[in-house]
Amino acid sequence: MARGARRPNSHFAGKLDLFFAAEIGYTRSRRSDLHNLREVAILDYRRALRENYLTLATVSYFVHLIELVAERETPIPELYELLASAISFLEVSDPSRKLVERFELRVAEFLGISRSDRPAHELVREMFHGLPGSREKLFSQFKGL
Numbered sequence: 629m630a631r632g633a634r635r636p637n638s639h640f641a642g643k644l645d646l647f648f649a650a651e652i653g654y655t656r657s658r659r660s661d662l663h664n665l666r667e668v669a670i671l672d673y674r675r676a677l678r679e680n681y682l683t684l685a686t687v688s689y690f691v692h693l694i695e696l697v698a699e700r701e702t703p704i705p706e707l708y709e710l711l712a713s714a715i716s717f718l719e720v721s722d723p724s725r726k727l728v729e730r731f732e733l734r735v736a737e738f739l740g741i742s743r744s745d746r747p748a749h750e751l752v753r754e755m756f757h758g759l760p761g762s763r764e765k766l767f768s769q770f771k772g773l
Contacts, residue, residue: 643668647677647687647715661701676719685766686723690714690731692760697735697752710734725770728763 635641643650649672655664677683694711698704714731721727729748736748741755753759 640665640668643670645673646684647674648672649674649712674715674719677715680722682766682769683718683723685762685769686728687715687718689728689760689762689766692762693732693735693752696756696758696760697739706738707735710738723770725767728766728770 648670651669651671652665653667655666657663677687690711694707698707710731714727717727732748732752733742736742736751739752739755741751742748743751749759749763
């Protein structure tokens with residue numbers, strides 16, 4: 629959250645958008661988990677992600693999955709790198725069911741719950757009492773391809 633970021637004269641106008649890669653500076657709040665943004669430096673606008681709805685939906689699912697399995701505000705470099713590499717791949721390649729299943733497998737492997745006899749998404753569903761709702765819709769869109 630960046631207070632006032634949508635105002636026309638905001639210092640952050642045009643710097644905060646979906647899936648931008650950026651370095652940010654912020655001041656931690658002592659009273660809540662809503663911190664004050666001080667600065668933003670865009671590293672990559674990732675325009676290619678916005679050219680295809682299915683690509684955007686796939687990246688969104690990946691983010692929701694990471695949010696499900698990671699504790700809020702806890703830096704986990706391995707999951708960040710996994711997500712960053714998946715996003716980079718999707719900037720130059722089309723999304724697929726196989727890619728999503730591979731991402732889920734990598735997440736399950738990181739969590740130490742992967743098994744050769746069961747799909748990774750089932751293991752994540754059991755461990756975290758569900759999966760992001762966007763998965764079912766995403767897979768129904770893959771069927772149409």
